[in-house]
Amino acid sequence: MTGSARNFLEFHDIPEAGLRSIVARAGDLAKAWDERAMPQSLAGKRVALIVDDGGWRNTTAFDLGIQAMGGICAHVPGFNAREEIGDLSGYLGNWFDMLVIRTKEFATLKAVVAASPVPVINARTRSNHPCETLGDLAYINSRRSSIDGLKVVGVAADANILRSWAEASIALPIKVVQVYPERWHIGDAALINKRFRVSTDMGELTDADVIITDSWPSDATWEALAGYRIGTDVLDRLREDAIFLPCPPVTRGQEVTAEAMAHPLCQSRAAKAFLLHAQNALMEWVAT
Incomplete structure (x- = not known):
């Protein structure tokens, strides 16, 4: 796993036991979704959704899921080339509890994680799509x-x-x-x-x-x-x-x-x- 936070940049960032628990939990949440009885697991959590390379399917699902589980989702424009990634990560960490990022370069995610005080989820890069x-x-x-x-x-x-x-x-x-x-x-x-x-x-x-x-x-x-x-x-x-x-x-x-x-x-x-x-x-x- 990258650092002390529970980041998810590559599939094998998460140990086998963690992956198994997530896969099993997805089945529980599928039933809760169908019954319109989603647990409010993200209540009070503020999540930044950063889309830097287009796409819509999994980012729409992230937005919907955050709201369905009681969280707050804010859409953040793609990274500003005039500002350092480390600086941007720190600024976002002032406001958010989690960053979900879809960007072209995997190296961008690594740079964000290196400076971010909060967990980062890889929503897709050109290198991988966990x-x-x-x-x-x-x-x-x-x-x-x-x-x-x-x-x-x-x-x-x-x-x-x-x-x-x-x-x-x-x-x-x-x-x-x-x-x-x-x-x-x-x-x-x-x-x-x-x-x-x-x-x-x-x-x-x-x-x-x-x-x-x-x-x-x-x-x-x-x-x-x-x-x-x-x-x-x-x-x-x-x-x-x-x-x-x-x-x-x-x-x-x-x-x-x-x-x-x-x-x-x-x-x-x-x-x-x-x-x-x-x-x-x-x-x-x-x-x-």
């Missing part, structure tokens, strides 16, 4: 009653979504396999561990519990990636209880076909509901 993975794991746990021993196959390039799954394999007993052409394999030594590996073989999907995708890299050609597109022909060969989670924004016709989005194994919409619940559970944990 809240997205946390939400997916909470959904998977709600379906399977466990996340132990999962085989997660990421048909995706080295980018923020897949990197957060690799981070998760450091902290949790899940296996993650990247299946993609070698040119786009993850090579970051900080993410390599005994539960993460790379492959070019689409046969890895056959016994997968979970399949995730991400947008095609901008420097890719159709010829290079056509064999890694997920269509109904691929999904029909998977296990009946497999969970297919194409990562939004989905580019139909590239990483997935339009038909694959309507396949029974595709559970993206239901899973993304848990983004709210997992982030709420995370904020509870951070605020404790």
